[in-house]
Amino acid sequence: MVKAFLGLSVTWKRFWETYTDDISWMVRGKKRYNSPEGIAHRSSKDTKGIFTIQYPEEQLLQPEEFRYVPFLVYDEGEEGKKEVRCTSCGICAKVCPPQCIWIVRTNDPSTGRPVPVPTDFYIDMDICMNCGFCAEYCPFDAIKMDHDFDIASYERNVYNLNKLLKPASYYNSIRPENAAREDEARRAKEALKAAKAEAKPAAA
Amino acid sequence: MAAPASTQTVDLVAKFPDSVTADARPGYTGFIVKKENLVEVATAIRDEFGYDLLTAATGVDYIAENKMEMVYHAYKTTGGAGLIFRVQVDRVDPVEIPSLVSVWAGVDFQEREAYDLLGIRFTNHPDLRRILMWEGYEGHPLRKDWKEPFFEEEAKPFKSRWPDGQHTFAENKNPFRDNLNFPEGFDPEAYKPENEDDLYASLERFRSKGDDDRLKTDHIVVNMGPHHPSTHGVLRVAVTLDGETITGLKPVMGYLHRNHDKIGERNTYLQIIPYTDRLDYFNSMSNNFGYVTTIEKLMNIKVAERAEYIRVIMAELSRVQNHLIFIGMLMNDLGTMYTPSLYAFEERELILDIFEAVSGARMMCNYFRFGGVVRDLPDFALQKIKDLVLERLPAKTDEMERFLNENEVLVARLKGIHVLNAEDAIKYSVTGPVLRAAGVPYDLRRADPYSIYDRFDFDVAVRHNGDMMDNYLIRFDEIRQSLRILEQALKQIPEGPFNSQKPAYQVRVPAGEAYGRIESPKGELGFYVISNGKPNPYRYHVRPASFVNLQAVESMCIGTKIADFVALLAMFDIVMGELDR
Numbered sequence: 001m002v003k004a005f006l007g008l009s010v011t012w013k014r015f016w017e018t019y020t021d022d023i024s025w026m027v028r029g030k031k032r033y034n035s036p037e038g039i040a041h042r043s044s045k046d047t048k049g050i051f052t053i054q055y056p057e058e059q060l061l062q063p064e065e066f067r068y069v070p071f072l073v074y075d076e077g078e079e080g081k082k083e084v085r086c087t088s089c090g091i092c093a094k095v096c097p098p099q100c101i102w103i104v105r106t107n108d109p110s111t112g113r114p115v116p117v118p119t120d121f122y123i124d125m126d127i128c129m130n131c132g133f134c135a136e137y138c139p140f141d142a143i144k145m146d147h148d149f150d151i152a153s154y155e156r157n158v159y160n161l162n163k164l165l166k167p168a169s170y171y172n173s174i175r176p177e178n179a180a181r182e183d184e185a186r187r188a189k190e191a192l193k194a195a196k197a198e199a200k201p202a203a204a
Numbered sequence: 205m206a207a208p209a210s211t212q213t214v215d216l217v218a219k220f221p222d223s224v225t226a227d228a229r230p231g232y233t234g235f236i237v238k239k240e241n242l243v244e245v246a247t248a249i250r251d252e253f254g255y256d257l258l259t260a261a262t263g264v265d266y267i268a269e270n271k272m273e274m275v276y277h278a279y280k281t282t283g284g285a286g287l288i289f290r291v292q293v294d295r296v297d298p299v300e301i302p303s304l305v306s307v308w309a310g311v312d313f314q315e316r317e318a319y320d321l322l323g324i325r326f327t328n329h330p331d332l333r334r335i336l337m338w339e340g341y342e343g344h345p346l347r348k349d350w351k352e353p354f355f356e357e358e359a360k361p362f363k364s365r366w367p368d369g370q371h372t373f374a375e376n377k378n379p380f381r382d383n384l385n386f387p388e389g390f391d392p393e394a395y396k397p398e399n400e401d402d403l404y405a406s407l408e409r410f411r412s413k414g415d416d417d418r419l420k421t422d423h424i425v426v427n428m429g430p431h432h433p434s435t436h437g438v439l440r441v442a443v444t445l446d447g448e449t450i451t452g453l454k455p456v457m458g459y460l461h462r463n464h465d466k467i468g469e470r471n472t473y474l475q476i477i478p479y480t481d482r483l484d485y486f487n488s489m490s491n492n493f494g495y496v497t498t499i500e501k502l503m504n505i506k507v508a509e510r511a512e513y514i515r516v517i518m519a520e521l522s523r524v525q526n527h528l529i530f531i532g533m534l535m536n537d538l539g540t541m542y543t544p545s546l547y548a549f550e551e552r553e554l555i556l557d558i559f560e561a562v563s564g565a566r567m568m569c570n571y572f573r574f575g576g577v578v579r580d581l582p583d584f585a586l587q588k589i590k591d592l593v594l595e596r597l598p599a600k601t602d603e604m605e606r607f608l609n610e611n612e613v614l615v616a617r618l619k620g621i622h623v624l625n626a627e628d629a630i631k632y633s634v635t636g637p638v639l640r641a642a643g644v645p646y647d648l649r650r651a652d653p654y655s656i657y658d659r660f661d662f663d664v665a666v667r668h669n670g671d672m673m674d675n676y677l678i679r680f681d682e683i684r685q686s687l688r689i690l691e692q693a694l695k696q697i698p699e700g701p702f703n704s705q706k707p708a709y710q711v712r713v714p715a716g717e718a719y720g721r722i723e724s725p726k727g728e729l730g731f732y733v734i735s736n737g738k739p740n741p742y743r744y745h746v747r748p749a750s751f752v753n754l755q756a757v758e759s760m761c762i763g764t765k766i767a768d769f770v771a772l773l774a775m776f777d778i779v780m781g782e783l784d785r
Contacts, residue, residue, distance in 0.1 A: 003610035010607040045591040067564035090366035095709040097475035102369030122371035131478035131570045137709040
């Protein structure tokens, strides 16, 4: 009999905390709901009381590494020119486990040799399994995983180059730490290249 | 990394000079047994050499050599390295190999699987029917000359994707009917599904003959599932009932079958990792762990020190959340709708938050790579793990126990019901918590340590009654032990690189075979991989814990009430993603 009440005390405690926690937030004049602070609290080790996030009014805070379908990054050049980072090397298409990436490489019509820019680029988003391999193994930081997960639609979702392209500023906003680290690495690489190019004529 | 298990600890050749030869192929170990002497040799392996637990049995189609092979992995429940023995027969139909069900009853489902997917017929098997594909299915999908609908190429990456990758839908290029194989004279329009006489006939052997002096009543057949709230997915169980008492029971599976093995054989080694996430989808971290350790064995590479710790931390966190969910879902099946399971989900969400922060996804983590992990464990995530492991989870585990353990209804439903004794558990190749609750302290983290588990101080959770109450309580014990391991791992984790290899989208795997196994929360999760030096595996096989454990259900349930069966299914902690593959 006593033990039954011991079990019930757990439910009772949880019930009680549901209200006390709300009240204590109210007394402190803070918002427990619909505020980033409140959502962060509800996903922390100290959470008690109501735990749920009222989607879609509220959304869980996405960690930087959160990944959902890929997109292509372009740098914004002068006069709004889109400088696509992709060189159509095909590594993402080769590493893709469900093989949902299709790339058309551009060939120079006069020489017939490949030009490092894709003519078209398709990703079948219905097949994509969000593994993130393409972003992981891309040597040019050209394909990255997105944060935008609300892409349900009534049609089949085959994205072409136009639909896949997003500016580098967007990428920097969703993954600031990663972007900063990659930019740093790229700059270092370019500096090394420049130094080598400089050293060459000197040696000659 | 654990040293590759040496199999030459026993000299089988000396004992059977006429019927056993050592496997001399490079990269292979073990013994080749003549087909005629298989049962005799297997009995000796079990009785004289003491290999009482047959964990994995799988077929391989060597089409170039025109051979079919059956590979068996036997282990001792006292621990240590295993014994690999195999049978080779000509690849001419009917391919026949004697069944080992009379030696290890636990080989039943795996032989049926080999029959189903590879077309190896097992003579003297008591119930040789298809298990994953449906009765009436034409062909054996794991044979190397079998091609799936929408077949494009033997191996990925497909040539159509680059450099001239004009997008087309698979069904346009390859109309659905064009590469389906129908039996001779088969008319799909006129096809009427055969009634499942075979299935129900297999239940017949349990039917009481009505020779006692009780009232003669008819037995009724009840199909639980494939859509039944208690079957945790699309498992179907055909049950014959005498009133409320079960007189015969057969699990029917395959409703979620997608031929994970075949997909794996088309993939490159790296591409398999995200697919393993989808096996036991509660524990993608454990699945990754099992797969990468197997390939690392083949590649013979060392794992970065920090990565070893990260791996153990992730795998143990995964175990904690799995067992919490287990408890919640068991309660759900017993009728305590929602309250305990939602309490369990709360802690699980917090653990999944960590997975999401480090790997990018809550469930389909895809976090492990050969030689390490994808990315380092960031400091804030490490802090969060510490907060959970040191403060919150121990308290919440205690609270859960306070909440449920003494509950009168729960005790009445679980105590003394469905007792599985140690002998039967071993006989049916049951592994994991269910085996340990039956009194066998067999935990791969101790019995055959992999990764760095030999560095941690923890006890193998074991209980001795083997009833459902013990099965329930042992989950709490395991959570506590996992928290103990986590505490030590968090203290010891060193700084350093998180991967010993350079990132490469294609890895070179030397030719040979490897069987890697880990203690997943559900039992032994094994991966059997054969490499022939090409970018994709020649044979890739998963030995799932849920699938093999389920074999014990049949004999446990005869004579018990159907309502208890619902609890038993929950107790085995089956997950269909892993069971059906």
